[in-house]
Amino acid sequence: MSALSATSKPMRILIVEDDREAAAYLLKALREAGHVADLAADGEEGFHLADSRDYDVLVVDRMLPQRDGLSLISALRDKGSRVPVLILSALGQVDDRVTGLRAGGDDYLPKPYAFAELLARVEVLGRRGGGSDVETAYKVGDLELDRLSHEVKRAGKAITLQPREFRLLEYMMQHAGQVVTRTMLLENVWDYHFDPQTNVIDVHISRLRSKIERDFGPPLLHTVRGAGYILRPGE
Amino acid sequence: MRMTAVRLSALYLGLFAVFAVILVFYVTGTATSLLEQQTRDTIDEEIDQLSRVYRSGGIVGLVRTIDRRARQPGASLYLMTDPSGRILAGNVESLQPGTLDDTGFTDEAFAYRRFTGSERDGRLHLAVAEVMSLPNGMRILVGRDQTEVESFRFLVRRALILALGLMGIIGLLVWFVVGRRALQRLDRMSFASARILAGDLHERLPVTGAGDEFDRLSDNLNTLLGRIALLQEGLRQVSDNIAHDLKTPLTRLRNRAENALHDAEPADASRPALEGMIGEADQMIRTFDALLMIARVEAGFHPAAKEPADISAIVADVAELYEPLAEEAGAALRVEPSPPVQLKISRELIAQALSNLLENALKYATADGRQATVRVGVEASAERCVLWVADDGPGIPAEKRGRVLERFYRLDESRSKPGSGLGLSLVQAVAQLHGGRLRLEDAAPGLKVCLDLPRDDESDGE
Numbered sequence: 024m025s026a027l028s029a030t031s032k033p034m035r036i037l038i039v040e041d042d043r044e045a046a047a048y049l050l051k052a053l054r055e056a057g058h059v060a061d062l063a064a065d066g067e068e069g070f071h072l073a074d075s076r077d078y079d080v081l082v083v084d085r086m087l088p089q090r091d092g093l094s095l096i097s098a099l100r101d102k103g104s105r106v107p108v109l110i111l112s113a114l115g116q117v118d119d120r121v122t123g124l125r126a127g128g129d130d131y132l133p134k135p136y137a138f139a140e141l142l143a144r145v146e147v148l149g150r151r152g153g154g155s156d157v158e159t160a161y162k163v164g165d166l167e168l169d170r171l172s173h174e175v176k177r178a179g180k181a182i183t184l185q186p187r188e189f190r191l192l193e194y195m196m197q198h199a200g201q202v203v204t205r206t207m208l209l210e211n212v213w214d215y216h217f218d219p220q221t222n223v224i225d226v227h228i229s230r231l232r233s234k235i236e237r238d239f240g241p242p243l244l245h246t247v248r249g250a251g252y253i254l255r256p257g258e
Numbered sequence: 259m260r261m262t263a264v265r266l267s268a269l270y271l272g273l274f275a276v277f278a279v280i281l282v283f284y285v286t287g288t289a290t291s292l293l294e295q296q297t298r299d300t301i302d303e304e305i306d307q308l309s310r311v312y313r314s315g316g317i318v319g320l321v322r323t324i325d326r327r328a329r330q331p332g333a334s335l336y337l338m339t340d341p342s343g344r345i346l347a348g349n350v351e352s353l354q355p356g357t358l359d360d361t362g363f364t365d366e367a368f369a370y371r372r373f374t375g376s377e378r379d380g381r382l383h384l385a386v387a388e389v390m391s392l393p394n395g396m397r398i399l400v401g402r403d404q405t406e407v408e409s410f411r412f413l414v415r416r417a418l419i420l421a422l423g424l425m426g427i428i429g430l431l432v433w434f435v436v437g438r439r440a441l442q443r444l445d446r447m448s449f450a451s452a453r454i455l456a457g458d459l460h461e462r463l464p465v466t467g468a469g470d471e472f473d474r475l476s477d478n479l480n481t482l483l484g485r486i487a488l489l490q491e492g493l494r495q496v497s498d499n500i501a502h503d504l505k506t507p508l509t510r511l512r513n514r515a516e517n518a519l520h521d522a523e524p525a526d527a528s529r530p531a532l533e534g535m536i537g538e539a540d541q542m543i544r545t546f547d548a549l550l551m552i553a554r555v556e557a558g559f560h561p562a563a564k565e566p567a568d569i570s571a572i573v574a575d576v577a578e579l580y581e582p583l584a585e586e587a588g589a590a591l592r593v594e595p596s597p598p599v600q601l602k603i604s605r606e607l608i609a610q611a612l613s614n615l616l617e618n619a620l621k622y623a624t625a626d627g628r629q630a631t632v633r634v635g636v637e638a639s640a641e642r643c644v645l646w647v648a649d650d651g652p653g654i655p656a657e658k659r660g661r662v663l664e665r666f667y668r669l670d671e672s673r674s675k676p677g678s679g680l681g682l683s684l685v686q687a688v689a690q691l692h693g694g695r696l697r698l699e700d701a702a703p704g705l706k707v708c709l710d711l712p713r714d715d716e717s718d719g720e
Contacts, residue, residue, distance in 0.1 A: 042506055048513040052520075086502055113505035114498060118563055135509035135543055137536070138516050187578060213579055217610035218544065220617055220681075226582035 034079040034149040036060045039069030039095065040111070041087050049082070052138050053145075066090025073099055078106055079149040082141070085112040085123065093126040100127035107148035111136070120216060139250035143202040150201060161196035164256030166235060166243055168196050177239050187212065188231050195244065195254040204251035228252055266441070267433060274429060278422040286415050290407060294386070297402045298363065301388045304334060304400045312392065320398070321347045334402055335370070335385055341395030349373045350399070358397050361389045367404050384408070443472050451479060459487040493557055497550055504546065512539040548680040555687040564692070567605045568598045569643055570636050576612045577634055580620070584632060587624045591616075594635030599643050601713060603692055608645070608709075611688040614681045615647040615707050623651030623704065642694075643713050648706040659698040685709065 036058050040046040046062050053060040061076075063069035067089040073081055081099075085092040096108050110128040112119055120131040130144050161168045165178045173189060175182045184192065190212045195203065205224040210216055232244045245253050312320045321338065328336045328349035337348035339358065353370035367384040387401025447463055454461045462483065463476040512535075519532040577593045584591035616632065623630035630650055637644045654662060663686050685707070686696040694711035 042509070044510050045506070045513060048510075048517055052517075113502040113509075121563065133547075134505045135512040135539065138513070209579075213575065215575070215579075215609050216606055217613060219579075219613055220544075221583060223579050223583050226586055227579075230582055 034058045034146070035077065036080050036082060036145060036149075037063065037069065037073055037076075037078045038082045039063045039066065039073075039087060039092065040082070040084045041065055042084070049138075049141070053142070056142055058145075064088075066092065066095045070095050070098055073104070073106065074102065080145050081106055081108045082145065083108055083110055083128075085110055085114065085119075093123065093128075096127040109141070109144055109148055111141075137249070139202070139247075140204050140206065143204045143207060143251060146201050147198055147203070147207070150198075161193070161199065163196055163199045163254055164243055165240070166196070166256075168193060175235075177235055180238075182234055184231070184234060187227070188234065191227060191231055192235070195252065199254045202247050202250050202253050207251070266437070267430075270433065270437075271426070271430070274426055278419075278426070282415055282418045282422070285418060286411050289414055290411050293407050293410065297386060297407070298388075300334070301363075301386075301400050301402060305388055305390055305398075308398060308400065309390070317392075317394075317396070324348055324398075334400055335372075335387060337397075337399040337401075339397045341397075343397075346396070348399070353399075357387070358389055358399060361391050361397075363388050364401075370401075372403075440472070447472070447476060447479070451483075454483060459483060459490060490557065494554075497554065501546075501550060505543065508539055508543055508546075512536055515539070545680060548684045552680070552683055552687040555691045564602045564604050566600050566602050567608075569601050569603070569608065569638075569645060570596045570598050572605060572609050573612065573634055573636055573645065576609050576616065580613070580616045584616075584620055587620050588627065589620055589624050589630040589632050591620075592631065592633045594633060596636040596638070599636055599638040601643055601711065603711070604688075607688045607691065611685040611709060612645065612647070614685050615709075618681055619647050619649040619651070619705070619707075623649035625651070638713070641713055643711045645709040645711070646706055648701040648704060650701065650704040653700060653703055653705045654698060656700070662698070663696060682707075 036053055038046055038049050038053070038060055040049065040062070041064055043064070046064070050060050050062050061072060061078075063072050066087040069081075069083065069087070070090060073095075081096075083092040083095060087095070090098075092110060092112075096110070099106070099108075107129045108127065109130045109132060110123040111132055111134055112123060113134040119133075123131045129148055132141060132144060159170050161170070167176045168174075168189075170193065175184055175189065175192065191208065194208065194211050205222070206216075206218070208224050208228075209219070228244065228246075232242075236242050236244065241256075243254055243256060245255065247253050308320060308323065311323045315323070324336045324338055324347045327333055328347070333349060335348070335350055337350040337353070337358075338346045340346055343358065349372060351371040351373040354368040357364060357368045357370075364387050367386050369382045370385055371382060384404040385401040386404060387399050390398045390400075392398065450463050454463070462480045465473050465476045465480070467473065515532045515535040519529060519536070522529055522532065573596070574593060577591055581591050612634070616634065619632045620630075623632060628651075632650075633648045635646055637646070663682055682696070689696045689709050689711070692711050694709060697708040697710055699706040699708060
């Protein structure tokens, strides 16, 4: 599974999940991806662990014994914690995401999820706050993107992108070196959260890819099998 | 409701009138027949007395008695004639010919003129009488004037009509004050309950505290509303629990497959099977989510908050999302330009519905590799907003259009093409959630699916 993890820096992750088997699988997979993961089996224990130790990311199931996931998150936020939280939920209704985010969650993943999806989201959450969001220009290899002038250049040559292609590339560059999944792209570039039956995103990616790669050197935008895409130089 | 009030008033008035007329006729009828009976009894009595006078005093006694009685004020009618019809005694001047022909009671009232001494009245009066013949052929008539009875009948009738008229007017006034107010209260209650059912089930009908029938009705309806809210909450909880309990093992299934896939060597023969399992699990959860949402919408939940959004912008967004895919599938996706249309909707669900419609259109119109054009647009009027997707594919025969909206129904009966058969049901649920409906039309050629939404959503005031 380590192949799925694009970042070398390990993260400390707390999993709050009452389903033992799902938790054990998560723990094992996250550790194999090179991270340090702890497990809490109920909301009360989760709150105490999160409150007393330093984590990069929390993965919290919404329905928990003792104390449910949302109240756990609210309590943490009330105590001033800014740790990024990924909410897992079996409810999967449209408004569940909204209530989850409103309670203080940072991202939301309905069950069942693909581990690659969870890992990609956890890594993006854990790398947040690194300042990448406030930068005005990104550079990956010889590809440059200016967020203010909306100019894209590769090897000094200007590339013309449609507005949505620009947003897509901007997001990919913001998370350069990290795996981003198709649903993450749909959520962050299009701001929709439904689950398309077809691979609409793939076609957009291949269009973007042809614009930034066709007349230039080595490929930058790579497909990660079973997970999504990653933008990184070289290879 | 107003119509009901008017119809009820008219009905009350009509029934009242019919009963009043029946009452007038009954009362006057009974009264006159009573009077007639009395008249007959009196006449019988007098005839008896006169018979006795005749037996004891003979003709002379009889004449004297009749003359004496005839002169009394308010006297009955008396007439005594000889066999040839000449008047011998009495207070009758002349009478309807033939009245004396038969003995016994006259069948009907007859006309006569009264003898009033010096001054002649000359008017014709009506009377009933009994005729008796003496052994010598003389005839004696004793009768009672009917004028009194007639005027009595007239008086009674007039009094009754006046009284009933008055009652009618009072009744109408009372109706306007009491009845209409009652109906207006009912009106208000029905409006309130419609509002509650359309919106928040936790609202209650007003209770005035008077403890009357309306309050009791309100109380009962409020109890009913409470129970509905409770049932709804229960249903929500059950569906949440089912979602949780079904998805947890599905998650495990998926995890195990994923885990096994991870551990398997790249050349392992079980990889395709494991990948298939994961795909199937994902499809199952999609179907399950769609079913859950449809069920919730049908049960009257509002699983998504509605906020003002521009439908045209959503159409542009989603069309833009699908445009490259359409091009790759060999179809042209065209968005008909439309001005912004603000509507209170769930942006996510409308986008999801539109995505389902576009995927369907692309799937069926480009089947067998044909070139297709898919058009999408928004048409708004003051009351409605219609979001439509039209393709130029094979379309759906008119007789099957109703069935494709059913859950799990698929035109492709072999079910060989991918899809859950829930796509259109889901779109329909989204339409219902927004108080609208889904229409399938003939795009000639092809299919036009219209998501018809009302513009002035009642929940605007929330």
